[in-house]
Amino acid sequence: MTERWRRGVFLAGAAGLAALLLWGLAGLPGFGRYPGPYGDIINRIAVAQTNATGVVSAVNFSYRGFDTVGEEFILFAAAAGVATVLRHLRGKDRISTRRAALDRVAPPASDALRMAALAFTGPVIVLGWFLATHAQTSPSGGFQGGVLLTTAFVLVYLAGQVLLFRRVSPEDLTDIAEAVGAGGFAAVGVTALALGLPYLSNYLPLGSTPGAVSSSGTIALISLLVGIEVGAAFLLIIGELVDQALLVREGGT
Amino acid sequence: MTGLLAVTTPYTVPAGVMGVLQAVLLVLTGAGATAVVLTRSPVRQVLVLSAYGLVLALLFMVFQAPDVTLSELAVGTVALPALLLLTLARVRRREK
Numbered sequence: 181m182t183e184r185w186r187r188g189v190f191l192a193g194a195a196g197l198a199a200l201l202l203w204g205l206a207g208l209p210g211f212g213r214y215p216g217p218y219g220d221i222i223n224r225i226a227v228a229q230t231n232a233t234g235v236v237s238a239v240n241f242s243y244r245g246f247d248t249v250g251e252e253f254i255l256f257a258a259a260a261g262v263a264t265v266l267r268h269l270r271g272k273d274r275i276s277t278r279r280a281a282l283d284r285v286a287p288p289a290s291d292a293l294r295m296a297a298l299a300f301t302g303p304v305i306v307l308g309w310f311l312a313t314h315a316q317t318s319p320s321g322g323f324q325g326g327v328l329l330t331t332a333f334v335l336v337y338l339a340g341q342v343l344l345f346r347r348v349s350p351e352d353l354t355d356i357a358e359a360v361g362a363g364g365f366a367a368v369g370v371t372a373l374a375l376g377l378p379y380l381s382n383y384l385p386l387g388s389t390p391g392a393v394s395s396s397g398t399i400a401l402i403s404l405l406v407g408i409e410v411g412a413a414f415l416l417i418i419g420e421l422v423d424q425a426l427l428v429r430e431g432g433t
Numbered sequence: 434m435t436g437l438l439a440v441t442t443p444y445t446v447p448a449g450v451m452g453v454l455q456a457v458l459l460v461l462t463g464a465g466a467t468a469v470v471l472t473r474s475p476v477r478q479v480l481v482l483s484a485y486g487l488v489l490a491l492l493f494m495v496f497q498a499p500d501v502t503l504s505e506l507a508v509g510t511v512a513l514p515a516l517l518l519l520t521l522a523r524v525r526r527r528e529k
Contacts, residue, residue, distance in 0.1 A: 236500045311503065319499035327507035334515055414512055421519035 230316075230382060232399050233391035237315035241402040245380040248402075249365060252409060256362040259413035263355075266420040289340035297339035304332045312407030316396035322406030329407070330414040337422060345422065354416045361409025368398055368405070451495065458492040465489075479517045486510035 209215045222239060232238040240248050289297075312325025337345040369380040377383055380398070387395030394400075446454075465485040472478040486509025493501040 234500075320503060321500060324500075324503040324507050327504075327512050331507070331511050334511075418515060418519065421516065421523060424519075424523045 227390050230396050230399060231386040231388075231390045231392075232316040232396035234314070234316050234318050234320065236319060237321050237399055237403060238396070240321065241315065241399045241406075242380070242382050245369070245402065248406070249369065249380070252362055252365055252406060255410060255413050256358065259358060259416050262417050262420055266424060269424075289338065294339045297335040301332050301335045301339075304328055304335060308332060308407075308411075312404055312411075313400070314393065315403035316400045317391050317393060322403040322408075323410050325403075326407040326410030326412075327414055329411040330418065333415055334418060337418075346419070349415050349419055351416075351419065354412045354419065357408050357412035358416060361405050361407070361412060364405040365402055365409065368402055454495045458488065458495055461488050462492050475521055476518070479514050479521070482517070483510050483514040486513070 214220070222235065222243065226235045226238045226243075227233055230238045230242055232242075308325045308328030308331070310325070311320035311328060312322050315321040315325075333345060333349050336348065372381040372383050373379055375381075375383055382397045382399065384397035384401065386397045389395060465481075465488045469478060469481050469485050472481045486505060489509055490502045490505040493499075493505055
């Protein structure tokens with residue numbers, strides 16, 4: 181195929197794509213206009229029905245909880261995949277690498293970086309925990325909280341504490357936490373089935389005060405489980421990559 | 434339906450100001466995405482991408498989606514760049 185032909189094919193495809201895009205954009209509702217009834221209905225009934233004032237969380241973990249289970253298992257499968265491939269690559273070097281890393285002098289992090297990382301670690305843990313446990317009251321949720329909690333571990337790593345990073349996030353523990361988070365979410369749903377309710381129905385007491393931390397039944401519980409799962413999944417992936425970087429650094433020097 | 438949303442608090446930003454903020458952030462989003470694409474060095478690209486994540490987070494904020502803002506902050510400005518940097522470190526070590 182000559183270059184001229186290729187350009188011709190590309191231009192025809194690009195023109196078709198542009199035409200379809202413009203056609204689609206022309207048919208969109210006006211800026212800021214929401215045409216569907218669903219959101220308006222949810223806005224009216226969600227707080228009264230779930231006692232959760234964080235309506236987005238009520239949608240994520242209750243009304244559309246089934247979608248969230250699916251997303252949860254996408255992340256679960258991704259983390260499991262990364263762990264499988266990278267751990268297989270390491271093979272039998274694994275234990276010796278860990279031992280070699282113990283004797284290794286870590287490349288020094290600058291004082292400024294270490295101070296900043298250590299200063300942020302505590303606040304990040306508090307904020308992550310807050311987000312993971314307050315999905316029912318305000319804009320937050322397990323996903324955001326879980327990622328932030330992982331960030332705290334990354335800060336420990338950035339502070340030059342590679343070995344401490346490994347000690348506070350041992351592989352077995354992250355594996356178990358990930359499984360407990362993902363499995364717990366699914367189990368909350370299945371428990372509803374056992375009680376004769378639809379999957380992921382909110383069967384826990386909703387509490388008497390809308391917006392209280394103890395309100396909203398399964399929404400708060402699922403948010404916490406999602407936080408555990410997401411935090412563990414990211415920690416597992418980052419931990420594997422850190423080990424890989426160490427492993428190769430070890431081989432290189 | 435709009436009556437439900439038109440609540441005025443001491444913290445409410447006037448609609449005109451909000452419109453300007455939204456326009457500015459939409460332009461910044463376009464410029465930021467272009468900057469990410471045009472950055473050639475991988476490590477620099479990750480840093481530009483991280484800054485672009487912050488712009489996206491602000492964009493979601495002014496479009497009244499604080500939940501998405503938090504997700505974007507956590508994933509776009511921290512987790513994704515960290516993963517990419519670690520991967521780059523891994524690849525570079527191998528190349529040496």
